[in-house]
Amino acid sequence: MNEQSVLEMRGIYKSFPGVKALQNVDFTLREGEIHALMGENGAGKSTLIKVLTGVYSKDEGDIFLKGIENAVVIHSPQDAQKVGISTVYQEITLCPNLTVAENMFIGRGTGVIQDWKNMNKDADKILMSLGIPAVSTQQLASCSLAVQQMVAIARAVDMDCKVLILDEPTSSLDEQEVQKLFGLMRDLKKKGVGIIFVTHFLDQVYEVCDRITVLRDGQLVGEYEIKDLPRVKLVAKMLGKEMDDMSDIKSDAKTYEAKDKSDVVFEAKDLVSDAGIRPFDFHIEKGEVNGFTGLLGSGRSECVRAIFGADRVLGGEVKKNGKPIKISKPIDAMKNGIAYLPEDRKVDGIIGDLSVRENIILALQVMKGFFKPFTKAQAYAFAEEYIKALNIKTASADTPIKSLSGGNQQKVILARWLLTHPDYLILDEPTRGIDVGTKVDIQKLVLKLASEGMSITFISSETDEMLRTCSRLIVMRDRKVVGELKGDELTQGKIMSTIAGGENG
Amino acid sequence: MSSETKIQTRKVKGGSIFRNQIFIPVAALLLLALFNLIADPSFYKITLGYNSTGDPVLSGYLMTILDYGSELAILAIGMTLVTAASGGQDISVGAAIAIAGSVILRVLCGHDSRPETLQAPIIVAFLVACVVAMLFGAFNGALVAYFKIQPMVATLILFTAGRSIAAWINNNELPIISDPSFAIYGGFIPGIPIPTPFFIAMICVVITMLALKFTNLGLYTQAVGINESSSKLNGLNPAFIKFLSFVLLGLCVAVAGLIKVSRLSSINYSVIAKDIEMDAILAVALGGNSLGGGKFNMLASILGAYVIQFLTTTLYKFNVQSDALPAYKAVVVIALVVMSTPKAREFMSKIGKKLKPAERSVA
Ligand SMILES: Nc1ncnc2c1ncn2[C@@H]1O[C@H](COP(=O)(O)OP(=O)(O)OP(=O)(O)O)[C@@H](O)[C@H]1O
Ligand SMILES: [Mg+2]
Numbered sequence: 129m130n131e132q133s134v135l136e137m138r139g140i141y142k143s144f145p146g147v148k149a150l151q152n153v154d155f156t157l158r159e160g161e162i163h164a165l166m167g168e169n170g171a172g173k174s175t176l177i178k179v180l181t182g183v184y185s186k187d188e189g190d191i192f193l194k195g196i197e198n199a200v201v202i203h204s205p206q207d208a209q210k211v212g213i214s215t216v217y218q219e220i221t222l223c224p225n226l227t228v229a230e231n232m233f234i235g236r237g238t239g240v241i242q243d244w245k246n247m248n249k250d251a252d253k254i255l256m257s258l259g260i261p262a263v264s265t266q267q268l269a270s271c272s273l274a275v276q277q278m279v280a281i282a283r284a285v286d287m288d289c290k291v292l293i294l295d296e297p298t299s300s301l302d303e304q305e306v307q308k309l310f311g312l313m314r315d316l317k318k319k320g321v322g323i324i325f326v327t328h329f330l331d332q333v334y335e336v337c338d339r340i341t342v343l344r345d346g347q348l349v350g351e352y353e354i355k356d357l358p359r360v361k362l363v364a365k366m367l368g369k370e371m372d373d374m375s376d377i378k379s380d381a382k383t384y385e386a387k388d389k390s391d392v393v394f395e396a397k398d399l400v401s402d403a404g405i406r407p408f409d410f411h412i413e414k415g416e417v418n419g420f421t422g423l424l425g426s427g428r429s430e431c432v433r434a435i436f437g438a439d440r441v442l443g444g445e446v447k448k449n450g451k452p453i454k455i456s457k458p459i460d461a462m463k464n465g466i467a468y469l470p471e472d473r474k475v476d477g478i479i480g481d482l483s484v485r486e487n488i489i490l491a492l493q494v495m496k497g498f499f500k501p502f503t504k505a506q507a508y509a510f511a512e513e514y515i516k517a518l519n520i521k522t523a524s525a526d527t528p529i530k531s532l533s534g535g536n537q538q539k540v541i542l543a544r545w546l547l548t549h550p551d552y553l554i555l556d557e558p559t560r561g562i563d564v565g566t567k568v569d570i571q572k573l574v575l576k577l578a579s580e581g582m583s584i585t586f587i588s589s590e591t592d593e594m595l596r597t598c599s600r601l602i603v604m605r606d607r608k609v610v611g612e613l614k615g616d617e618l619t620q621g622k623i624m625s626t627i628a629g630g631e632n633g
Numbered sequence: 634m635s636s637e638t639k640i641q642t643r644k645v646k647g648g649s650i651f652r653n654q655i656f657i658p659v660a661a662l663l664l665l666a667l668f669n670l671i672a673d674p675s676f677y678k679i680t681l682g683y684n685s686t687g688d689p690v691l692s693g694y695l696m697t698i699l700d701y702g703s704e705l706a707i708l709a710i711g712m713t714l715v716t717a718a719s720g721g722q723d724i725s726v727g728a729a730i731a732i733a734g735s736v737i738l739r740v741l742c743g744h745d746s747r748p749e750t751l752q753a754p755i756i757v758a759f760l761v762a763c764v765v766a767m768l769f770g771a772f773n774g775a776l777v778a779y780f781k782i783q784p785m786v787a788t789l790i791l792f793t794a795g796r797s798i799a800a801w802i803n804n805n806e807l808p809i810i811s812d813p814s815f816a817i818y819g820g821f822i823p824g825i826p827i828p829t830p831f832f833i834a835m836i837c838v839v840i841t842m843l844a845l846k847f848t849n850l851g852l853y854t855q856a857v858g859i860n861e862s863s864s865k866l867n868g869l870n871p872a873f874i875k876f877l878s879f880v881l882l883g884l885c886v887a888v889a890g891l892i893k894v895s896r897l898s899s900i901n902y903s904v905i906a907k908d909i910e911m912d913a914i915l916a917v918a919l920g921g922n923s924l925g926g927g928k929f930n931m932l933a934s935i936l937g938a939y940v941i942q943f944l945t946t947t948l949y950k951f952n953v954q955s956d957a958l959p960a961y962k963a964v965v966v967i968a969l970v971v972m973s974t975p976k977a978r979e980f981m982s983k984i985g986k987k988l989k990p991a992e993r994s995v996a
Contacts (some may be wrong), residue, residue: 253717468866476723476866479859481928486852493849494868501849544867 131159134290134322135180135196135213140174140189142179144531149175150186153348155341157196157322158292162313164333164354165326168345168364168563169535170329170521173219173326176343177293179207181215190510194290212290216280216297218534218561219474222268224276228255229264231309232283234247254282273300275470276307285312290317293324296534297633298332299560300471301426311337319403328563330359338436344368367565392450393583394435394466394552399444401434404429406608407444410435411554412583417574418592419586422604422627427589429471431604432554435585436461436468438476448552462495467550469541471587473534477541480530484522485511487529488543495548514543519566534561544572552583559588571597591623603627642809654950657921657972658936665943667949676950681826684910686813691826692947696962699827703834704889708909708935709916710841710939711882712896713929718854718878719777720926721784722914726886730906733762734891735799738808738900741815746808754874755815769795785862792910802900807981819896830892838935854878858926911921912941913968 130136135157140151150172157163165173176630179186190199193211202208205215222231229251247507251264258347260278262271264475268279271273277300284292294313299304313323318467325337333340340357342349342365349365356366365399391414400407405427413416420428433439435446437455446453448464455461461468470476479487489502496502510527527542538561545553557572559567574597580582588594595602595618603611603626611626669676680695691938708726715723740761743752769791775785781936801895810816822829845851856864864871892901918924919940920933947963971977 157786208711436866457868457870458866459870462868470866475860476862479856479863481859482852482855486856491867492851493852498849500851501847503854 129157130158131258131379134159135194135528137180138190140176140179140191141185141187142175144523146527147346149346149485150179151346153346154349154351155342155349157324158339159322160320160339162317162325164334164337165324165343165361166340167334167349168476169539169561169566170345170533171343171366172346173343174533175346177215177295177324177326181205181213181293184537193472199245202271204213204492209414212288213293214284214291214345214599215293216277216295218295220273220276220280221278222283224267224269226268226273227264228262228266228268228279230314232264232266245535247552255279256360257284258282258312259270259556271456272425274302274305277301278305279310281312286311289321291324292324293326295326296328297325298327300424300557305424306332311528318551319531330564333362334359335359342366363564366563372533378508387624393448396435397445399434399446400442401430401439401560402442403430403433403439404607405430405434408609410602414583415578415581416600417578417586418602419583419588419597420604421587421591421600421623424589426604426605426627427554428604430607431602432468432539432556432585432587433470434447436466436554438468438470445620459494460561461492462548465543465551466554466597467491467552468554469545469556470557471560473538473541473560476535481528484515484520484529484540485525487540487545488514488626491544492548510547514547518543519569535563538562539566549588550582553577554584554585555585556587557589558586559590559593567593591620595620595623637794642933650755653932654921654930655936658940660972661940662936662943665940665947669947673950678948681698684821686823688821688823689826691819694950697829698733698939698942698946698991699790701830701946703828703830704892704937705909705912705916705938705942706834706904706935707837707885707889708882709886709911709920709934710837710931710962711878712913712917713922713931713934714850714854714913714922715784715882716917716922716924717858717926717929718875719768719784720858720924722917722924723773723788723879723882724910724914725788725795726889726913727906727909728792728799729766729883729886729889730893731796731799731900731902731908732769733766733887734800734894734900734905735802735902736762736765736864737891738810739802742808742810746803747805747811749811750797751810751812751815755818759887759891762890765886766887767880767883767888768880770879770886771876772976774879775881777841778872778875799900799905803900807899807901815836815895816898817891817895819894825926833888833892837885837951841931842887843873851929855928859928874888912945915962916941917968946961 133156137153137155140150141152153172153176155176164626167173175184178184180191180202182204184422185203191202193200194293200211202211208215223234225232229248232251232254233247255262255264258278260275262275262279262281265444267277271279273625277297281294281297297309301309311581312323317323327333337354339353340362341351342362344366392411393414395411397409399410399462400406405554408431410431420431422428432438434441435455437457437460441456446455453460453464455464460467479490485507489507493502493509508525510595514520515522515525520532520539534542559570562570571593574584574586581615586594586597598618600612600614601618601623602609603613610629613622614628646958655748676694679691679695682692684690684691712722712726715721737758738995740753740758741751741755742748748929770984771787776782777784818829818833820829851872855875856867857869861871889906893906917938918944920935922929922934944962944965945958948958953961
C-alpha cells in the first residue's frame with residue numbers, strides 16, 4: 129500500500145442478477161484529498177461505495193486501509209464506521225419520524241445509555257455551526273429535503289472519520305448550501321480526511337476536487353489529476369465518446385416561439401393549498417415552457433403540488449382550456465391531462481418493490497381503470513418502448529425499480545408520466561441525479577415536446593438549466609409569487625436580483 | 634435518446650430457484666413430507682370407507698389436511714390482501730367467523746333454535762352472512778384506513794367483542810340444524826369421496842386468480858402497501874384500497890364461517906375457529922410474503938395455508954398435547970420464516986451457485 133493513501137480498493141468485482149455492476153475496479157484515496165468519483169447513471173459509483181461500506185458484500189477483491197497490514201473485511205456499515213469510514217448515501221437513510229437530534233446521534237456512541245439532555249444541545253451546536261436551518265427537537269419529516277440532506281451530512285461529518293463518502297450530497301441543495309458544504313469539506317481535508325465525492329455537477333468537481341476516478345459500465349476508465357483532465361475530456365471519458373451537443377441546445381431552443389400559442393391550456397386564480405403558500409395566479413399556454421424559480425423552501429414545489437392536487441387545495445379557481453374544472457386530488461388532474469413528476473423521487477415517485485414495468489405503466493393504468501388492466505404484452509411493450517427511448521439501464525423490465533441506480537430510477541418516473549401523454553406536464557427537478565449527457569437529452573426532450581404542443585412547467589435548482597428551457601419564469605420568495613420574467617429579462621443576474629428582492633420586492 | 638440501448642431483453646432468471654418466493658412453502662412442504670415418510674409412512678395411508686349416510690368417503694391424515702387446510706386457505710386469501718395493503722394483520726378473523734356462522738344459523742333456524750326444516754334457503758343464509766361479515770370487515774377497514782389505527786390494534790376490538798356478538802345473535806342459544814343438506818359444505822357431497830371444503834377453496838382460489846388477472850387489485854394493493862405517498866400521486870386512493878382489502882377479507886370470513894358451522898351443524902361460540910387468525914397469518918408469512926406489506930404472492934400464501942395444516946396434523950399425529958401445540962408450531966414456524974428471509978435465501982443461493990460453478994460465469 130502506498131504511503132500517502134488512506135484507502136485502496138483492488139480488483140473489486142460485484143454482480144447482481146443480470147448485471148455486472150463492478151468489474152475489476154481499483155480505487156485509491158489519498159490522505160487529505162477530495163476525490164471525485166464520476167460516471168454515467170448506472171456506471172457503478174454507488175455500488176462501489178456500498179461495497180466499501182459493507183452494504184453489499186463484494187464478489188472478489190481486496191480493501192486496504194492505512195495502518196492496517198492486511199486486507200480489511202467490512203461486513204456492515206457499522207464495521208465501516210468502526211474503521212473510520214463514514215458515509216452519506218445517495219438516498220437519504222434517516223428516520224423521518226424521529227427528531228433531528230435523534231437522527232444525528234442514533235446508533236452512534238459506544239454506550240447503551242444515551243445522554244438525552246446533552247444530545248439536543250450538542251445537536252443544536254452542530255446545526256448552528258453548519259448553518260442548517262433546523263431545530264434539534266423538530267421531527268425530521270417536517271424538514272425540507274434539502275435540510276434532511278444537510279442533517280445526513282451533519283451526522284456523517286460529526287464523527288471522527290478518516291474517510292468521508294458523499295454520494296450525490298448536493299443533488300437537492302442550493303448554491304449557498306453547496307458552498308457551506310464545500311467549506312466543511314475543505315476543513316476536513318486540511319485535517320487529513322480523505323473525501324470521496326460523487327456528483328453529476330462538473331462545476332462542483334472542478335471547484336473542490338483534487339483527483340478524479342471515472343467509471344463506465346462497471347469498469348475503471350482511469351484515475352486523473354484534475355489539472356490534467358479538462359471538462360470536455362472528462363465528459364468524453366464518462367460517456368465513452370465525444371459529446372458534441374453540450375452547448376448547441378441553446379440555439380436549438382425556443383423553436384416553439386414561432387407557433388401560435390395564444391390559447392391558454394391551464395389557468396389558476398387565487399389557488400391555495402394547505403402547504404402554506406400564499407394564493408397565486410398562474411397560467412400556461414399551449415407549447416409553452418415556463419418555470420418556477422426561487423430558493424429552496426420558497427414554495428415553488430408547493431405551487432405545482434397545488435395545481436396537481438397533491439396537497440389539499442383550500443381555494444381558488446382553475447380552468448383547463450378555458451373550461452372551469454375542479455381538482456381536489458391527483459386523479460382529477462390526471463383525468464384532465466395533467467402530469468406531475470414529483471421532487472422527491474424516493475418518497476413520492478418510485479414504488480420500490482414493484483418492477484420497472486409496473487412503475488412505468490402505473491399512472492396510465494390508474495387512469496384506464498380498475499377493471500381494465502393492461503395485458504402483459506401491452507405492459508411489456510410500453511415498458512420496452514420507454515426503456516429504449518430514455519435509455520434506462522436495467523437488467524430487464526421485470527427488475528424491481530429499487531435496484532436501479534438513482535438516475536435510472538428518475539428516468540423510469542419520467543417515463544411513467546410521458547406515457548400518459550399529458551397536455552400539461554409538470555416537472556419538478558426532473559434532472560436530479562441525472563448524468564451530464566442525459567441531462568442535455570432531457571432538456572432537449574422538453575423542448576421537443578413543447579414544440580409539438582405540450583405545455584410544460586419546469587422546476588430546477590440549476591438556473592442555467594431553467595434558462596435553457598423556459599421562456600417565462602415565475603419567481604417565488606417566502607412562499608409567494610414575487611415576479612415574472614420573460615424575454616430579455618431572462619438572465620442569471622436578473623433572476624438572482626428578483627429572488628433576492630431587489631426591485632420587485 | 635442515445636442510439637446505443639443497453640437493455641437486455643433476454644430473460645434474466647432470478648439466479649436460482651432459491652430466489653423464487655414459492656420455493657419457501659414448497660421446501661417446507663417437502664421437509665414435512667419427508668419427515669413423515671421417515672418417521673411413520675402410515676401417515677400417507679388413505680382408506681375408502683362409508684359414512685353414516687352410506688356414501689363413500691376417503692379418510693386419512695392427508696384428507697384431514699385437505700379438509701381443514703381449505704378453510705385456512707380461504708382465509709389466507711383475504712389475509713394476504715389485508716397484509717399487502719395495510720402492512721398489518723387482522724386478528725379478529727376467528728371471532729368474525731363466529732359471527733358469520735352464528736348469522737347463518739340464525740337465518741336457517743328462524744325463531745326456533747332446533748327446527749325440523751330449514752326456515753330459509755341456505756344460499757340466503759350465506760348471503761346474509763356475507764353482508765354481515767363484510768360490514769364487520771368494513772368496520773375494521775374504516776378504523777385502519779380512515780382513522781389510521783394500527784391494524785392489530787384496530788382489529789383487537791372485534792377480536793375481543795366478536796364472540797359475545799356471535800352469542801347475542803342467537804340469544805345465547807345453541808341452534809342445531811338437523812337437515813342433512815346443510816352438512817354438505819363442511820362434509821361430503823353424496824357420492825364424492827373428497828371433502829367439500831376442498832372444492833369450495835378451489836372455487837375461491839380460481840375466483841381470486843381471475844380477479845387478480847382481470848382487475849388491478851394486485852397492482853393497487855401492492856403499490857399502496859409499498860409506498861402510499863407515491864400511490865396517491867399516481868391517482869390511487871390508498872385509504873379506499875386498504876378499506877377494500879378488509880371488506881374482501883370479510884367475504885372470505887363468511888365462506889370459512891359457512892364451512893365451520895356446517896361441520897357441526899351447530900356452533901360453539903367460544904371454541905369455533907379459535908386461534909385460526911394465527912394460522913392464517915402464519916400462512917401468509919410462510920408463503921414468503923412480508924408481513925410489513927407490499928409485494929405478495931397469492932399462490933404461495935394458499936400453499937402456505939396447507940403447509941400450516943400439514944404441520945398441525947403432523948403434530949397431532951405424534952400425540953402432541955393440544956395445549957402444547959402452539960409451542961411446537963412456533964419453533965417450526967420460526968425456522969421456516971428465518972429460512973425465508975432474503976438473507977438466508979441469498980446464502981442458500983450462494984451455496985447453490987458454488988455447487989454449480991459453471992453457471993457463475995454465465996451470470
Ligand atoms: N441491489 C441491486 N440489485 C440489482 N442490481 C443493482 C443493485 N444495485 C445496483 N444495481 C445495478 O448496478 C448498476 C450500477 O448501479 P449504481 O447504483 O452503482 O450506479 P451509479 O453509478 O451510482 O448511478 P447513478 O448516477 O444513477 O446513481 C446498475 O445497472 C444497477 O441497475
Ligand atoms: Mg448512485
